[in-house]
Amino acid sequence: MSSEINVMESIYSENEKIADELKEELENKNVFSINVLGAPGIGKTSTLIQLIPKIPYKSFVIEGDIASDLDTQKLNALGIQTVQINTGGACHLDSPFIRDAAENLNVQDGIMWIENIGNLVCPAEFFIGEHIKMLIVGVTEGSDKPYKYPLAFEKADVILLNKCDLLPYVDFDEDFFMAGVRKLTNAPVIHISSKSGDGIDEAVNWILSVKK
Amino acid sequence: MSSEINVMESIYSENEKIADELKEELENKNVFSINVLGAPGIGKTSTLIQLIPKIPYKSFVIEGDIASDLDTQKLNALGIQTVQINTGGACHLDSPFIRDAAENLNVQDGIMWIENIGNLVCPAEFFIGEHIKMLIVGVTEGSDKPYKYPLAFEKADVILLNKCDLLPYVDFDEDFFMAGVRKLTNAPVIHISSKSGDGIDEAVNWILSVKK
Numbered sequence: 001m002s003s004e005i006n007v008m009e010s011i012y013s014e015n016e017k018i019a020d021e022l023k024e025e026l027e028n029k030n031v032f033s034i035n036v037l038g039a040p041g042i043g044k045t046s047t048l049i050q051l052i053p054k055i056p057y058k059s060f061v062i063e064g065d066i067a068s069d070l071d072t073q074k075l076n077a078l079g080i081q082t083v084q085i086n087t088g089g090a091c092h093l094d095s096p097f098i099r100d101a102a103e104n105l106n107v108q109d110g111i112m113w114i115e116n117i118g119n120l121v122c123p124a125e126f127f128i129g130e131h132i133k134m135l136i137v138g139v140t141e142g143s144d145k146p147y148k149y150p151l152a153f154e155k156a157d158v159i160l161l162n163k164c165d166l167l168p169y170v171d172f173d174e175d176f177f178m179a180g181v182r183k184l185t186n187a188p189v190i191h192i193s194s195k196s197g198d199g200i201d202e203a204v205n206w207i208l209s210v211k212k
Numbered sequence: 213m214s215s216e217i218n219v220m221e222s223i224y225s226e227n228e229k230i231a232d233e234l235k236e237e238l239e240n241k242n243v244f245s246i247n248v249l250g251a252p253g254i255g256k257t258s259t260l261i262q263l264i265p266k267i268p269y270k271s272f273v274i275e276g277d278i279a280s281d282l283d284t285q286k287l288n289a290l291g292i293q294t295v296q297i298n299t300g301g302a303c304h305l306d307s308p309f310i311r312d313a314a315e316n317l318n319v320q321d322g323i324m325w326i327e328n329i330g331n332l333v334c335p336a337e338f339f340i341g342e343h344i345k346m347l348i349v350g351v352t353e354g355s356d357k358p359y360k361y362p363l364a365f366e367k368a369d370v371i372l373l374n375k376c377d378l379l380p381y382v383d384f385d386e387d388f389f390m391a392g393v394r395k396l397t398n399a400p401v402i403h404i405s406s407k408s409g410d411g412i413d414e415a416v417n418w419i420l421s422v423k424k
Contacts, residue, residue, distance in 0.1 A: 040251045040332045040361060041353025066333065068359040089363065091303060091333040118360065120252045121278065121303040121331050140352040140375070141253025147280040148330065149252060151301065163352070169381055171407075195383075 015126055019095035022102065022129030026112065031060075031102075032211045033112045035130035037152055040118030042138045043162045045071040046194035047203075048113055052080055054204045057211075058110035062101040064093045064117050071115065081105060092122040095129055111211070120145070124152040132157040132210060139163050139172040146180030153184045158206055165193040227338055231307035234314065234341030238324065243272075243314075244423045245324045247342035249364055252330030254350045255374045257283040258406035259415075260325055264292055266416045269423075270322035274313040276305045276329050283327065293317060304334040307341055323423070332357070336364040344369040344422060351375050351384040358392030365396045370418055377405040 026033050038044050045063075052059045061082040063072045072084040083101050085093060093116050102112060114130060116123040124133075135156035137145055140163050146153045153159065159181065181189060188206060192199035238245050250256050257275075264271045273294040275284045284296040295313050297305060305328050314324060326342060328335040336345075347368035349357055352375050358365045365371065371393065393401060400418060404411035 039253065039330070040357060041350075065360050067362050068356070070356050070359055089333075089337070091331075117333065118251070119303075119331060119333050121301075121329065122334065125301070138253075138352075140350075140378070144280070144282050145252060147282060148277050150279050166352070166378065166381055169378055 015094045015096075015128075018099055019127045019129040022095055022099050023131070026102070026107070026129060027212070029107060030109045031107045031112050032057075032110075033114065033130045034207070035114045035116060035123075035128060035133045036136065037116050037120075037123050037133055037156070038118065038136035039120045039141065042118070042136050042141070043194040044115050044118070044136055045074060047136055047160060047162060047192065048075070048115065049078065050192075050194050050197050050200045051204060051207070052113070054200060055111060055207065060102075060105045060107045060110060060112045062093075062098060062105070062112065062114045064097075064115055066090070066117060087117065090117075091119050092117055092126050093128055094126055098128045111207075120149045120152050124155050131212065134158050134160065136160045136162050139167050139170055142171075143173040143177035144180070146177065146184055150184055153181055153187075156185060156187050157210070158203075159185075159187055159189045160192050160199075160203055161189055162192050162194055164191045164198060165196050227306045227308075227340075230311055231339045231341040234307055234311050235343070238314070238319070238341060239424070241319060242321045243319045243324050244269075244322075245326065245342045246419070247335075247340060247345045248325060248327045248348065249332075249335050249345060249368070250330065250348035251332045251353065254330070254348050254353070255406040256327050256330070256348055257286060259348055259372060259374060259404065260287070260292075260327065261290065262404075262406050262409050262412045263416060263419070264325070266412060267323060267419065272314075272317045272319045272322060272324045274305075274310060274317070274324065274326045276309070276327055278302070278329060299329060302329070303331050304329055304338050305340055306338055310340045323419075332361045332364050336367050343424065346370050346372065348372045348374050351379050351382055354383070355385040355389035356392070358389065358396055362396055365393055368397060368399050369422070370415070371397075371399055371401045372411075372415055373401055373403050374406055376403045376410060377408050
């Protein structure tokens, strides 16, 4: 087992080293980077589509998916400069992927959004040069997610609680959810609907308040 | 990189070897095993709660979660014999976990349900001694999931499309979804609601038709 652990440690440290370098490069180019995390189908792309037009900076998007470029097609059709990463099978993005994609996008003076693989587990473990992690969860997922997937919540700088338009039709115990969140983090929790646009202004204001 | 690949290959082959042995042990004990896969909050536990009372065999449940035993508490409260596995941080269950849990449950003459970690990526890669894989997806996740997470669909023996009670309130393009599914698999797709119980009888009948 020790050789397995050594290999895993070396994968982590190589990832961290490149992520540190990348973050410095991004700062030199006046680019603020947001790592967007969340489960499959929780509305990461549709939230970006709501947020980006309201942000007074140029946006660059890196779309992470195991397969397909459906989201990149959507974003490009809206005039948002986007590059697709297909990981083949890998369950998270790592910093070499992001470094190459940022070069490909020729990022400068703006915000670089990284839509990570739809996965509430693995992506939370990897620093990929971002300034902040934005976690998107949803009322359709139930209120027990902070208890079951603590790392994603612990690491989040902001939590967007999406699909609030569906609240009348689902069983979501907000008190239980918030009690779980507050055991892990003091990050703000902003209620949004990526369908109706409700709450998006509040999320934009929060992003602008922390942007360097 | 070759040492990393060798280590990953040895992790896989050790897992497969134990899974093969476990499957044989389960057959000797007349136990049919179902590996339940799906994203976080898609209703894996609530579907088990609907299915199990309608199955005319004794059920044993292995609950996989990164943290917490909330689902095990729910199932035990209903009189369903359940054991919890907490992986700490690992994103999938592997066969040594299942072998130990099956021993702990003292399984014999019945169905062993394995609720895997909520994750549409990693669990699909690991054979853990099961007879069939049951994939649960939902109309709330959008219709593009087969295109983005192909392996989970490819490996599924049956696909339950859950949360159909929410169809009037979400944008779900069933034709696009089914076209994506049919590029990957001929597995049956059964519409269910783990809230209302709709479609559960059909899922039960399918399980009984394949049970050895």
